[in-house]
Amino acid sequence: MSPAPVQTHNLRLDGRQLDAVMWSLGCPSGPPRDGLDPGVASELQAACSDLISRGVLREDGGPGVEFVELLGPLFAPWLIVQAAAFGPAGEEEHVVWVAPSAASAAGDLGDGRYDLISTTAAGVPAAVVRLLRLGPSAVLASGEVELPSRFLDELVTLNGVAGSALVKWLRPWPAVAESVSQGDWRLVHVSTQWAPGIFPRPEQAVARSSGLLALDTPTGLITFQPGSPALATASSATDLWELLIELTSPPAEIFESDR
């Protein structure tokens, strides 16, 4: 048997075009179908017309014939994965839409454009590692530090000034603290949003939706766990791989109604 195709028709879109594709397909992570500002709706409609002329979308709003596989997971995804990184070098935000047997990713090229590529549902952890350019990291002395519970929220929202806030919590790992002081760091934030409709009880989707936050530096990787107190823990790329698998694997509750 030949290997499963990893990619089919790829697509490069700017941000407005990506919004238009999601809007046209009714994707839950896109602009809402109703209640949009008329100016925005007009711009999206114009972008849709352009995409129809290119064969990406059909007149009825569905995916063009050559893009059914690529855009299929955006219709009604089981899972939406947001994979972001930010720090002194800039920001990037990628999205992966996961359906039961296929997935599509929008890779942020950093210039306002996105590459849409196909992958498999089981290939989502690998897709996230590739999109965020994660990989082997320096090994740190094991250890953990307790943090105020609100600190993780502040980290995500502080963005550019988070570095100075971080340093004082990194005493067990002086090399990492030095990297942060020198501006050689980024925060990696991967979050999952499961679709309520696939669970026997919709509220289970909220309980299952989760995320991971990690500090990525050339001198080591630290992961943060929410809680009271929150924890910063020395981690490895293998630890991160395991977390990504756990975050993106279909929860057992999904299959409860099949039993």
Next chain:
Amino acid sequence: MAELGNPLLGLTILVSGEWQSEPSDLALVARAASVSSSGFTPTLVATITKSEGLTLDDWCSITIEALRRTLNGFLLVDDSPGVLGDRAARVLLIAYVNDQGVELTLRQWLTNGRAAGLSLTATCATEDFPSFRVVAEGAASSLSWLEAR
């Protein structure tokens, strides 16, 4: 725990009783007795390779390049120092896709002996890695190698 071994190669590992060894003259091969829901049976394979003249770093680099060329969808996730049995090792974590289209995770320990290199390769479906990791790491820490003189 059960001890599985290949007396010809002087290799033994400790794994739970749910693992079985397969006869081989060339390697110590162990498979989980039950097939995972992914359809892929987790495996542990220890092999001895001539590595005369190669440092561990050289051998590791050659191994990575060989795997990069041969594995579909090769992705090097981790490469770090570790321990195999009682020897210093390099530990790789690689994701790839097999010929049946199954996403797999391969964890490999590499170490050098006097005139040969020893590797332990633990492979599972990626979705099984969180539960398989502890099995693989237990096998790696328990590995015993009576190196031929």
